[in-house]
Amino acid sequence: MQALFSQLVAGLSLGSILLLAALGLALTFGQMGVINMAHGEFMMAGAYTAFVAQGLISDAGTSLLLAIPLGFLVGGVMGVVLEATLIRRMYHRPLDTLLVTWGVSLILQQAARDIFGAPNVDVRAPSWLSGSVNIGVTHVPAARLFILVLAVTAVVGLSLLLKMTALGRRIRGVVQNRDLAETVGISTRSTDRLTFFIGSGLAGIAGVALTLLGSTGPTLGTSYIVDAFLVVVAGGIGQIKGAVIAAFGLGLLQATFEYSTTASVAKVMVFVVVIVFLQIRPQGIFSVRTRSLA
Amino acid sequence: MSILPTRRRPVRAVAVLVVAGLTLAGCGSRVGDSGASGSPATSCVDTSGSTVKVGFLNSLSGTMAISEKTVHDSLALAAEQINAGGGVLGKKLQVVSEDGASEPTIFAEKATKLISSDCVAAVFGGWTSSSRKAMLPVFEGADSLLFYPVQYEGLEASPNIFYTGATTNQQIVPALDYLKQKGVKSLFLVGSDYVFPRTANKEIKAYANANGIEVKGEEYAPLGYTDFATIVNKVKSAGAAAVFNTLNGDSNVAFFKEYRNAGLAPTTMPVVSVSIAEEEINGIGLDNVMGQLTAWNYYQTIDSPKNTAFVQAFKAKYGQNRVTSDPMEAAYTSLFLWKAIVEKAKSFKADDIRKAAGGVSYDAPEGTVTVNGENHHIAKTALIGKVGPDSLIHTEWSSGAPIEPDPFLKNYNWAKGLTG
Numbered sequence: 001m002q003a004l005f006s007q008l009v010a011g012l013s014l015g016s017i018l019l020l021a022a023l024g025l026a027l028t029f030g031q032m033g034v035i036n037m038a039h040g041e042f043m044m045a046g047a048y049t050a051f052v053a054q055g056l057i058s059d060a061g062t063s064l065l066l067a068i069p070l071g072f073l074v075g076g077v078m079g080v081v082l083e084a085t086l087i088r089r090m091y092h093r094p095l096d097t098l099l100v101t102w103g104v105s106l107i108l109q110q111a112a113r114d115i116f117g118a119p120n121v122d123v124r125a126p127s128w129l130s131g132s133v134n135i136g137v138t139h140v141p142a143a144r145l146f147i148l149v150l151a152v153t154a155v156v157g158l159s160l161l162l163k164m165t166a167l168g169r170r171i172r173g174v175v176q177n178r179d180l181a182e183t184v185g186i187s188t189r190s191t192d193r194l195t196f197f198i199g200s201g202l203a204g205i206a207g208v209a210l211t212l213l214g215s216t217g218p219t220l221g222t223s224y225i226v227d228a229f230l231v232v233v234a235g236g237i238g239q240i241k242g243a244v245i246a247a248f249g250l251g252l253l254q255a256t257f258e259y260s261t262t263a264s265v266a267k268v269m270v271f272v273v274v275i276v277f278l279q280i281r282p283q284g285i286f287s288v289r290t291r292s293l294a
Numbered sequence: 295m296s297i298l299p300t301r302r303r304p305v306r307a308v309a310v311l312v313v314a315g316l317t318l319a320g321c322g323s324r325v326g327d328s329g330a331s332g333s334p335a336t337s338c339v340d341t342s343g344s345t346v347k348v349g350f351l352n353s354l355s356g357t358m359a360i361s362e363k364t365v366h367d368s369l370a371l372a373a374e375q376i377n378a379g380g381g382v383l384g385k386k387l388q389v390v391s392e393d394g395a396s397e398p399t400i401f402a403e404k405a406t407k408l409i410s411s412d413c414v415a416a417v418f419g420g421w422t423s424s425s426r427k428a429m430l431p432v433f434e435g436a437d438s439l440l441f442y443p444v445q446y447e448g449l450e451a452s453p454n455i456f457y458t459g460a461t462t463n464q465q466i467v468p469a470l471d472y473l474k475q476k477g478v479k480s481l482f483l484v485g486s487d488y489v490f491p492r493t494a495n496k497e498i499k500a501y502a503n504a505n506g507i508e509v510k511g512e513e514y515a516p517l518g519y520t521d522f523a524t525i526v527n528k529v530k531s532a533g534a535a536a537v538f539n540t541l542n543g544d545s546n547v548a549f550f551k552e553y554r555n556a557g558l559a560p561t562t563m564p565v566v567s568v569s570i571a572e573e574e575i576n577g578i579g580l581d582n583v584m585g586q587l588t589a590w591n592y593y594q595t596i597d598s599p600k601n602t603a604f605v606q607a608f609k610a611k612y613g614q615n616r617v618t619s620d621p622m623e624a625a626y627t628s629l630f631l632w633k634a635i636v637e638k639a640k641s642f643k644a645d646d647i648r649k650a651a652g653g654v655s656y657d658a659p660e661g662t663v664t665v666n667g668e669n670h671h672i673a674k675t676a677l678i679g680k681v682g683p684d685s686l687i688h689t690e691w692s693s694g695a696p697i698e699p700d701p702f703l704k705n706y707n708w709a710k711g712l713t714g
Contacts, residue, residue: 006531118363258525
């Protein structure tokens with residue numbers, strides 16, 4: 001019984017990590033159709049932001065909380081620069097975008113190696129995030145609980161932004177019908193840029209959170225990028241709620257398979273499940289109806 | 295915007311990938327050819343002048359650069375010290391460095407270059423077992439020498455390779471002896487999913503079986519795996535007395551963070567690691583590994599005049615914040631061992647060196663080491679260490695005397711059937 005709950009928690013926690021990694025991608029890939037292979041490197045930039053913040057402010061708690069908005073800003077600015085310099089020229093050329101952003105991701109990894117050195121750096125977790133919290137049936141590592149809360153907050157925040165604000169309406173308008181949105185006077189250029197800013201910023205936040213669990217090094221992003229794409233594709237392109245369901249679904253699947261088999265086999269089984277699922281439902285869990293001609 | 299160019303581009307991109315693939319395949323077969331043809335060409339090593347060339351072959355780029363750069367640094371220090379002391383047989387060393395780029399095929403290619411176009415007297419380097427296995431036919435084909443400085447899974451011996459890191463019976467077996475002596479009755483094995491951990495765990499299980507230790511679980515994570523919640527849950531519920539860790543690289547960080555967050559501690563369930571050295575501790579975070587155990591043959595904290603001099607010289611050359619670790623020390627030692635053998639043989643020829651090697655010993659920072667003439671490994675003292683609050687590793691237990699290398703575990707009854 002205890003093992004069951006522990007695994008449930010492990011699955012939900014893995015789901016929240018996947019969600020945090022995929023949320024920004026759901027926006028840039030899902031809403032804008034940009035295959036950004038450098039998304040993982042924006043996460044890495046967020047993680048290094050947490051490291052730098054800790055160098056400036058030695059209190060681990062304060063620096064972590066401060067690193068979250070800072071990571072968002074760093075990731076976002078990097079995203080905007082990438083969008084304005086390269087991606088802008090390649091909308092509707094997915095294969096080129098894929099290759100170019102992959103090149104950018106390699107450049108960013110090497111840049112991190114040159115700036116921070118090749119070995120991993122250590123981001124200390126604040127004392128209130130090390131150890132575990134007793135939730136009655138089982139113990140949950142505090143860091144994982146924190147990431148779960150952070151992921152839920154990010155989803156709620158993003159949904160509110162998309163549903164309630166003028167910017168959100170513009171983003172949705174551009175996704176549904178770019179030409180018509182342009183006709184009614186929405187600046188699709190600035191909307192694209194802002195969407196990319198938010199999506200990349202979310203990657204930065206994910207990076208800050210990941211320092212609590214794993215290593216902070218130049219290749220941090222590469223470990224998550226494939227899973228993040230998997231979540232967005234399985235969830236259905238263009239839908240935040242699809243990403244949420246897919247992330248937790250895949251997290252729970254991985255944890256279940258891993259408990260009964262091994263980590264390597266579980267990974268294979270999750271891929272098989274997703275492939276079979278996409279055969280049956282190629283559009284993913286949810287699909288957005290667009291009126292665009294493309 | 296016309297539609298045509300947009301349509302054509304994907305095709306072009308695919309074409310580029312195909313061409314790139316073919317080019318790589320071409321390189322691969324070239325390496326194979328030079329290794330396989332291997333006519334034992336008469337060595338082109340030139341010893342007539344006042345210098346002699348040696349090759350350093352380490353990954354200075356790619357994923358392994360983190361570790362191999364440190365080995366390169368300590369090799370460079372050894373060469374500098376040897377030259378300052380008058381060289382080898384009166385000849386100064388002229389170092390030719392090549393980058394193995396973390397790719398076994400490139401290691402083989404660069405080894406060929408060092409041997410046949412630079413004409414080096416010996417090559418020092420390599421780290422991963424796959425890089426060593428790729429270079430082995432090159433060195434055997436050209437009858438040249440490689441000095442390999444890293445602990446590995448054993449079960450190998452080549453007349454053309456000198457192994458100055460530990461083999462299984464000098465690292466893993468002593469670690470198991472230590473645990474047994476401490477009264478550990480059950481173990482949980484955690485490792486990365488590739489050759490070294492799987493081979494090592496096979497040996498550990500055979501040992502456990504023969505020594506009344508129960509193996510309560512065995513888990514492998516893919517290289518670079520970062521979510522250890524489930525594995526740590528399994529470790530926790532299995533309730534073994536200790537964990538034997540053969541994880542490699544970044545996975546260690548995620549594993550130890552999870553381990554600590556799950557409330558597991560070195561006092562209640564210690565983890566013995568075989569691939570965490572001084573270099574890795576800062577990346578994992580001291581808080582996460584303090585008090586955990588490691589198995590090696592050298593620690594920076596060894597208190598001997600020889601080691602103090604080594605650590606001081608290293609810090610003076612590369613910076614006070616640098617640390618020294620087992621593979622670095624083994625690399626440093628390998629160059630001095632080669633010097634000692636060459637001076638005994640009074641020759642730089644591979645064949646003469648092979649004949650003279652047995653019994654040559656060197657007073658290394660780790661203590662006295664002696665070359666075994668039969669299997670070309672060296673006798674080393676095994677040390678179990680504990681990670682201290684100063685981010686260094688302190689010796690907890692020592693085998694007392696150097697252990698004779700036994701790469702095929704011939705002298706261990708429980709290992710029968712492993713090597714068969």
